[in-house]
Amino acid sequence: MTPAARPPRLVAAAxxxxxxxxxxxxxxxxxxxxxxxxxxxxxxxxxxxxxxLEQLLAGTLPLDAPAREALREMGLLDGGRAAPDTAxxxxxxxxxxxxxxxxxxxxxxxxxxxxxxxxHASRRPMSTTGVDMTTDVAERAVRVAxxxxxxxxxFEFQGGEPLxxxxxxxxxxxxxxxxxxxxxxxLTFSLVTNLSLMDEDMLAWILDRRLQVCTSxxxxxxxxxxxxxxxxxxxxxxxxxxxxRLNRGYEERGLDPELYHVEALATVTRESxxxxxxxxxxxxxxxxxxxFLRPLNPFGFARRPARRLGYTTDEFLAFYRETLDHVIDxxxxxxxxxxxxxxxxxxxxxxxxxxxxxxxxxxxxxxIGQIAYGHDGQVFSCDEGRMVHQMGDPIFRLGDLExxxxxxxxxxxxxxxxxxxxxxxxxxxxxxxxxxxxxGTCPVFNYTTQGNIFGRMPDNEKCRLHLGLMDHLFGLxxxxxxxxRRRVFERWASSRERPFFRHE
Amino acid sequence: MxxxxxxLDAVMxxxxxxxGRCFLLLDTMGPRRLVVTLSAKPGTxxxxxxxxxxxxxxxxxxxxxxxxxxxxxxxTRELVLARALFGAxxxxxxxxxxxxxxxxxxxxxxxxxxxDDFVTDPLGIAVxxxxxxxxxxxxxxxxxASATPPAPAASDDAGASPGGAGAEAPGGGHRSEPPRS
Numbered sequence: 001m002t003p004a005a006r007p008p009r010l011v012a013a014a015x016x017x018x019x020x021x022x023x024x025x026x027x028x029x030x031x032x033x034x035x036x037x038x039x040x041x042x043x044x045x046x047x048x049x050x051x052x053l054e055q056l057l058a059g060t061l062p063l064d065a066p067a068r069e070a071l072r073e074m075g076l077l078d079g080g081r082a083a084p085d086t087a088x089x090x091x092x093x094x095x096x097x098x099x100x101x102x103x104x105x106x107x108x109x110x111x112x113x114x115x116x117x118x119x120h121a122s123r124r125p126m127s128t129t130g131v132d133m134t135t136d137v138a139e140r141a142v143r144v145a146x147x148x149x150x151x152x153x154x155f156e157f158q159g160g161e162p163l164x165x166x167x168x169x170x171x172x173x174x175x176x177x178x179x180x181x182x183x184x185x186x187l188t189f190s191l192v193t194n195l196s197l198m199d200e201d202m203l204a205w206i207l208d209r210r211l212q213v214c215t216s217x218x219x220x221x222x223x224x225x226x227x228x229x230x231x232x233x234x235x236x237x238x239x240x241x242x243x244x245r246l247n248r249g250y251e252e253r254g255l256d257p258e259l260y261h262v263e264a265l266a267t268v269t270r271e272s273x274x275x276x277x278x279x280x281x282x283x284x285x286x287x288x289x290x291x292f293l294r295p296l297n298p299f300g301f302a303r304r305p306a307r308r309l310g311y312t313t314d315e316f317l318a319f320y321r322e323t324l325d326h327v328i329d330x331x332x333x334x335x336x337x338x339x340x341x342x343x344x345x346x347x348x349x350x351x352x353x354x355x356x357x358x359x360x361x362x363x364x365x366x367x368i369g370q371i372a373y374g375h376d377g378q379v380f381s382c383d384e385g386r387m388v389h390q391m392g393d394p395i396f397r398l399g400d401l402e403x404x405x406x407x408x409x410x411x412x413x414x415x416x417x418x419x420x421x422x423x424x425x426x427x428x429x430x431x432x433x434x435x436x437x438x439x440g441t442c443p444v445f446n447y448t449t450q451g452n453i454f455g456r457m458p459d460n461e462k463c464r465l466h467l468g469l470m471d472h473l474f475g476l477x478x479x480x481x482x483x484x485r486r487r488v489f490e491r492w493a494s495s496r497e498r499p500f501f502r503h504e
Numbered sequence: 505m506x507x508x509x510x511x512l513d514a515v516m517x518x519x520x521x522x523x524g525r526c527f528l529l530l531d532t533m534g535p536r537r538l539v540v541t542l543s544a545k546p547g548t549x550x551x552x553x554x555x556x557x558x559x560x561x562x563x564x565x566x567x568x569x570x571x572x573x574x575x576x577x578x579x580t581r582e583l584v585l586a587r588a589l590f591g592a593x594x595x596x597x598x599x600x601x602x603x604x605x606x607x608x609x610x611x612x613x614x615x616x617x618x619x620d621d622f623v624t625d626p627l628g629i630a631v632x633x634x635x636x637x638x639x640x641x642x643x644x645x646x647x648x649a650s651a652t653p654p655a656p657a658a659s660d661d662a663g664a665s666p667g668g669a670g671a672e673a674p675g676g677g678h679r680s681e682p683p684r685s
Contacts, residue, residue, distance in 0.1 A: 097584065098591040149595045363584065368592040407594040415592070419585050426581035428569040452521075456566055 024056060025080030030434035032471060035478050038074065042089035043348065043437035046070040047478045089352065093437065096356040096369065101410065102150040103358060103370035105383050106141055106157050106172060108133045109165040110375055114194055114235055116216075116228045118267055118296055118309055122390035123160055132165045133375040138172040140401040141373040146179050147406035148371075153185050158192035158383070160375075166202055173209055177503060187503040190214060196230055196238035203242070207249045212501050215239055217264040217286070219272060219279040227269055227309075240286060247287065250500075258289065258336075259498050265292035265340070268316060269309040276323030284335055291327065292340035293320055295465065298448045299387035313461045317468040324472070331488040338492045345473055346493040348438040355495065358382070360440035360466075362430075364422035367398060367415030377401040379409050381418055384444040396444060418443045421453040429457030435470045505564075507536045514567040515540065521563060526556050 027038045035047045048056065048067045055061040056076070061068065068077065075081030110131035112123040124131050145153055155176060157169045173189055180187055189211040206213065217239055218224040224236040243262045250260040266272070266279050283291045295316050296309060311319075320341075327339045347355040358365025366381035373379055378400055380386040385396025396418075398409045409415075421443040424430040433439070443453035445462050457463045476485050505515065515538060519528045527543040542560065544553045574581070628636070 094584070094587070097587040100592045147594055149591070149593070363588055368588045405594075410592045410594070411589075416585075416589065419588055420581070423581050423584055425584055426574055426577035428566070428573045431573055431577055454566075454570065 024059075025074070025076040027074070027076055028432060028434040028436065029053065032475055032478060037434055037474050037478070038071075038076070039434045039437055040074055040076070040086075041437065042075075042086060043093050043352065044074040044089075045349065045474070046074050046076075092352055093354050096354055096361060099356065099369070100150040101145070101148045101365075101367070101369055101371050102152055102356075103154050103156060103365065104141065104145040104148075105370065105372040105386075106133065106138060106155060106169075107159060107373065107375050107383075107386065108138065108157055108162045108168045108172075109160040111164045112159055112161040112194075113164065113197060114161070114228050114230050118227065118269060122387060126164065131160070131375055133168050133373075133377075135168055135171040137373070137375070137377040137401060138168045139175050140377065141379075142172050142175045142179065144373075144379075144401065144406045144409065145371070146176075146183055146185070148410075151185055152188070154188040154190055156190045156192060161194055161197060162191055163193050163195075163197040163202060166205075170205065170209075173211070180503065184504070188212065188501055189503075194228070194235065194239060195242035196233075196235055198238075198242045198245075203245060203249065207246070207253065210501055210503065212263070212498075213246055214263045214265070215243065216267065217243075217283070217288070218266050218269075219275060220282045223271060223275060223278065227267070227271060243286065243288075253500075255500055257287075259496060260500060261287070261289060263290055263292075264288055265294050267294050267296065268319065269296060270311050271309070273311060273315060273319045276319055277326050280323060280326050280330070280337070284330065284337060289336055290338045290340050290343075293323060294341070297384070298445065299384050299391070313464045313468065317465065317472075320469065321472050328476070328485055328488055331491075332483060332485070336491075341469070342473060342489075343492040345438055345470060346489045347495070349470075349473065349477075350490055350493040357440075359442060362422060362424040362436070362440055363419040364440055364442060366396070366418040366422070366443065367410055367412070368419055371398070371409065373401065379404065381414055382444065384442065388444060388448060395447065417453065421446070421455075427454070427457070429455075429460075429463065435466065438470065439466050505538050505540065507538055510538075510564060510568050511571050512538070514571045515564065517571075518560065518564045518567045522556065522560055526553065 025040070027040050029039075030037045031050070032047075034049065036050055036053045037045060037047055038053075039045045046067070048071070052061060052065060052067045055065070056067075056071065061071075071077050075086065080086075110122060110124040111126050111128055112119070113126050115123075142155070145155065153176075155172065157172070159165070162169055169191065176187055176189075189209065190213075191206065191211045192214045195213075195215050216228065217236075218227050221234060221236040224239070225234050228235045230238065243264070247257065247261050251257055264283070266283075272279060279293075280291065295313075296311075324339055324342060327337055330337055344355060344357045344360060348360075354361060356365075356369070358369045361369075364382075366385065370382050371379060372381070372383045372386045374386055374389070378386075378389070379398045380389060381396045381398055388396055396414060398404070398412045398414055421427075422441050424433075424436050424439060424441060427441070430436055430439070430441070441455050441460075442462060443455075446455035446460065447453045449461060450456050450459075455463065473489075477489070479485070507515075515530065519530060519540060522528060522542070526545055526548065529541040529543075531539050531541070533539050540560075542553065542557055544550070548556070625631075
C-alpha cells in the first residue's frame, strides 16, 4: 500500500492517561449490532464497542482497556505497524497476483442429457451436432494453458455434460500429461458432471487418471428431480448411485474417505427456500463432507426462468443464514460438513493468505487467473464471459485458438479492462468498505445486471450478497453465546492436501 | 451543472453512455458551468425521458465518484494491476548465455584471430573517449555511468514480496473446488 493510497492517519491528542497513544493505524470499520468491526488492509480484524471506537479515535482509550491487546495485534496502536511489515502482510495476502492463469476451463460440449430449469450453460439437446469440441481444439487449448507461468494448472472439463464427449476429455488429459514430462508443473484435472451418463469403463478411467469429480445435488429426490429432470428416470438416483460408486472406488484404492470423495453443490432456487434442513440432511445422509449453497446466477439460460425460480437477495440470505446455522449446529454436535461458500470467506478472514478463489478476489481472476475455452475454439476471460457470449454478446471474448497464442489472449484489452473494473482498492463503495480485504466483484455479473463492468455498489446484488454473508459470519465470530464456532470455522478455513489428485 | 462539482471528463463519459437512449447536447454557460440537454428519440414518451434524465443524474454521480476515487487511489491500483498483469504475462524466453556461447565458439576453434579487424582495431573504435580526449586541467571530467539517473524501480519487483514472482498462492488457487455443474 503506497503512502498516497493510505488515508491520513487519525492523529489523536493523547491525554496523560494514554501517553503512548499518539497515532492510530489505518483501518476500516463497520457496525454489527452493538459491536464495531475493525479491519486492516492486511485482513486482520477485531471487535470493539462503540464507546471504545470513539475513545480510539479521540486518543482517550484507557491503558487498561480490554480492547487494547487486540488492537495492538492489529497494528493499530503505538503509531501503527511499520510500513515494511504492513507491506509484507499485504503482499502475502495478495500472493495470488503473481501466479498467472492456473484454472483452464474446457467446455468440451454443449450437449446435455438433462434439462435443468436454471441451466446457465446454454445446453443443447443430445442429438445436436457441431457443438462438441474436437481433439484438435482440445489439444490447442492444453498447449495454450501450458504457456501460462503458473506452476500449478487445473484443467476443468465441463459442458453441457462432459461425459457426452469423454474421448476429447481423455485426449486433453493425455496431451497434458505428455507435455508435463518436460514442463514439470503440478496438474489437477476436474470433471464437472451430472454423472448420469457414467458407466464402469468411464469410471475406471477417471479413477485411473485421478480426475476429481464434481457434481450437483440440489437436495432430496423430490427437490432435485423437479429442478433437474432426466428423461426416462430419476436424475437424483443416477447421481447418488455413481457418487457412491466413485467413493467406493477411492476406498478400494486405500484412500482416506475423509479426504477423497465426490464434491457436490446445491443450486438454490425458490423451491429450495424453506428446505435448507432437508438439503443439509440429504448431504449428510449421502456421506458428503462439503456442501456449496450456490445462489442462482443471471447468466445464460438462467435469466429466462428467473421469475419462476428466482428470489431476492434478502430471501436468499435469510435461507442461507438459517441453513448455515443448521450446518454449524451439526458440526458442533460432531458431524463434519463444510459449507463451502462460508469456507471461502472464512479462509480469507481467519488466515493471513488468500485461497485464490477466482470469483472472489481483487482483481478477479478473469484472464489473469483463469481462461475458458469454448467448444469451437473461441477463448473467453472466464466461464461466465463464455455464457454471455452464448447469449449473443461477445464482449468477454479474448480470441480464437486458431489464430491467437497465449500472449495475445492474456494481454488483450479485455483482460486489462476486467482487471481494472474488479480492482476493489480503487472502486467507489469498496475502497472504504470494512470487507474489502475479503471481497471480490464480478465484472461479468455487473455487466449483465447493471450494464457496466464497473459495478454500482449501492444497488449491486452481488455486493449486497457478500455484505450479508460477511455480516453473518462476523456476527457469529463476535458472538459470546458460549458456542465454540471458532473451532468449526478454523477447520472450514483450512485446506488439506489431496496428493492423489495431483500429477507432478 | 457546476463543473466544480462534476469534472468535465465525468460529464462526458456519462453523456456518452446515454447516446443510445436519447439525444444529448453539451454546451458551456459561463466559465465553470455546463448545460446538458437531453432530447427524446422517436418513440420515447415524456415520462420515459424524465426517467432517462433521472438515470443520467445518478450515472453522473457514479462517474464523478469513480473519477475522484480513481485519482485518489491510482497508485494502489497501478501497483496491484501491474503485478497481476505481469504475473499472467507469458514467460520471456531465456536469454542466451553469453559465456556459454563463447565457450561453444572456442570449442569449435572458430575464435577471433590477430588478423581480424575487430581485434586489431585499426580505427581505434574500442579506445575510450576519455583516453582519446583527456580533459584539460580544471575541466570537469565527463560524467560516468553511475551518474546516470537510475531506472525507476519496477512496481512489481518480485523481491519485495514474500510470495515472489511465480510463487503459487496457498491452496493452489483454483475454483474447481467447490464445483459447478
